């Protein structure tokens with residue numbers, strides 16, 4: 001007996017009259033079906049499986065019943081199945097073509113499979129329930145295949161996968177630590193109790209903060225301070241077997257990044273006994289060095305820390321001689337890293353304004369500093385300069401507790417070294433801390449730092465983005481370099497032609513009663529010229545209506561740029577801080593980091609050409625939650641563009657306005673910068689004084705030959 005033979009017959013013979021026996025058989029079959037329906041309804045319980053298996057048996061019995069060839073009904077069934085089999089033909093089933101039908105029968109007629117075997121049966125039939133699909137179907141499929149010439153199985157047509165989203169693309173190839181950055185809400189403020197543990201700060205530090213009028217920690221500090229100070233083990237001076245994680249922080253201008261690193265450094269270094277250079281803070285300008293030193297002095301007062309500065313002001317020989325002679329000083333110069341002698345004890349390496357410093361390869365400073373924190377394997381490998389500079393170390397016997405970084409101990413001649421199998425390698429405990437309002441996402445720059453398991457904190461305003469306030473949107477903003485501005489800053493642009501820019505500036509100052517402003521120009525030379533023009537204007541202007549009543553009789557302006565000596569610059573900056581100078585006309589030398597709380601306005605007289613510069617310039621105001629205004633003068637002048645030697649005039653476009661607007665648009669910031677209009681009527685009262693000032697300026701430049 002073979003079902004296969006019978007099936008083949010079914011599909012190939014012609015219909016015949018039903019015999020009596022056949023009729024009886026069909027009737028019985030009908031009844032059995034009816035009965036089965038009832039059974040299924042009843043068997044919806046614990047015996048369901050048994051019933052199902054019984055039904056399977058019945059089906060098989062039916063198929064084993066001698067069937068009269070050519071029954072129309074059966075042919076219909078066969079055809080239906082054939083169509084279905086064609087439709088459902090899957091490569092998996094083709095395998096069964098070679099399977100003996102009897103095997104199939106065995107599988108189908110067997111008692112209901114044991115629970116363990118169920119998955120196998122399911123996978124054979126592609127069904128999701130044992131016995132739910134008539135098991136005879138694969139057999140039918142075989143049969144049909146045997147009748148009709150075999151056709152190739154149809155595979156699904158190839159489809160193009162969905163394009164990856166912008167965010168997926170942007171995150172590709174990024175440092176994992178950056179992708180896992182922790183986002184901190186910039187509005188967060190946390191007060192600290194004057195007693196009891198808070199953020200890992202000691203009673204002494206909290207007392208000092210309160211004395212300085214600081215009773216709350218800003219958002220960036222609430223994240224960074226506990227990260228560096230807790231758990232308590234992190235307060236150790238050195239952690240040779242469990243080096244601390246490095247840190248990268250992106251937080252808006254004026255959000256308190258300086259204190260975020262000064263507090264933990266003071267806290268940890270206060271525990272040391274021997275004076276060594278334990279922390280190196282690298283900053284891009286001398287003025288910033290002075291400013292950060294003042295913060296260290298203010299917080300570290302009474303903690304016995306020695307703070308030094310080095311600015312490369314003197315010659316290398318001079319600075320080195322001073323530093324080596326003064327062993328009690330913790331100062332270091334970048335030049336001194338050539339010897340590496342001082343840097344071996346480093347516990348902290350802070351790179352403030354990190355994106356700017358990483359962008360400049362000044363004397364390959366970073367590589368030198370990093371190399372100096374890694375000890376050589378043997379004392380003999382010490383370079384001559386290193387040995388000379390620190391020869392006292394080699395001669396000394398076992399040092400006091402913290403006189404030498406543990407990863408350098410093996411270099412001591414007099415300390416017996418006993419190697420064992422369980423010797424653990426001692427790592428440098430130098431923790432790298434990177435800060436900026438415009439932190440780079442450039443992986444190549446970050447790789448150069450050789451960061452150890454870095455942690456990223458990103459401080460962002462929840463209310464400032466156009467995108468949804470999700471962490472992913474925040475991260476995307478960081479990745480796409482859409483920087484966060486202080487929420488208390490209002491921004492305006494004034495579109496004008498280049499000839500009217502001075503008048504616009506004078507109108508802004510006099511019309512709004514501005515007396516504490518920084519005015520940025522594109523170069524040191526422009527700074528000096530504008531300052532002269534301003535002075536002439538103030539001399540010629542008799543003063544007009546002063547709605548605010550706050551304008552002094554004559555506004556004092558000074559220029560601040562690299563044209564001045566460091567001494568002159570410091571003097572001018574001090575006078576501006578004391579409000580003896582009202583308006584400081586400056587180059588971008590002062591655009592980063594400088595913290596002068598009373599700056600109420602920042603004017604970009606020459607519009608910045610990149611977004612980072614804009615962020616840092618406008619960030620000189622609206623600091624620490626205070627209100628501030630930023631005005632940008634954008635030239636909208638028709639500029640003819642000529643193409644090569646042909647002299648073909650292609651277009652008349654306003655380059656600067658277009659560039660500024662597209663820069664703001666790319667940074668998703670254009671809608672934040674409101675357009676401000678100054679009419680002819682507004683500037684009319686200033687015009688005659690301006691003409692006089694312009695005449696005088698021309699005279700000056702005519703006499704000095706343009707210098």
Ligand SMILES: Nc1ncnc2c1ncn2[C@@H]1O[C@H](COP(=O)(O)OP(=O)(O)OP(=O)(O)O)[C@@H](O)[C@H]1O
Nearest residue numbers: 214216217218253254255256257258437593595624
């Ligand atoms: N917790 C605080 N409470 C009150 N004032 C604070 C607090 N933290 C910092 N400040 C003040 O906020 C001002 C800005 O701080 P800081 O100069 O550190 O900003 P910043 O984030 O480094 O800005 P930039 O990116 O421009 O360098 C400073 O005057 C500082 O004294």
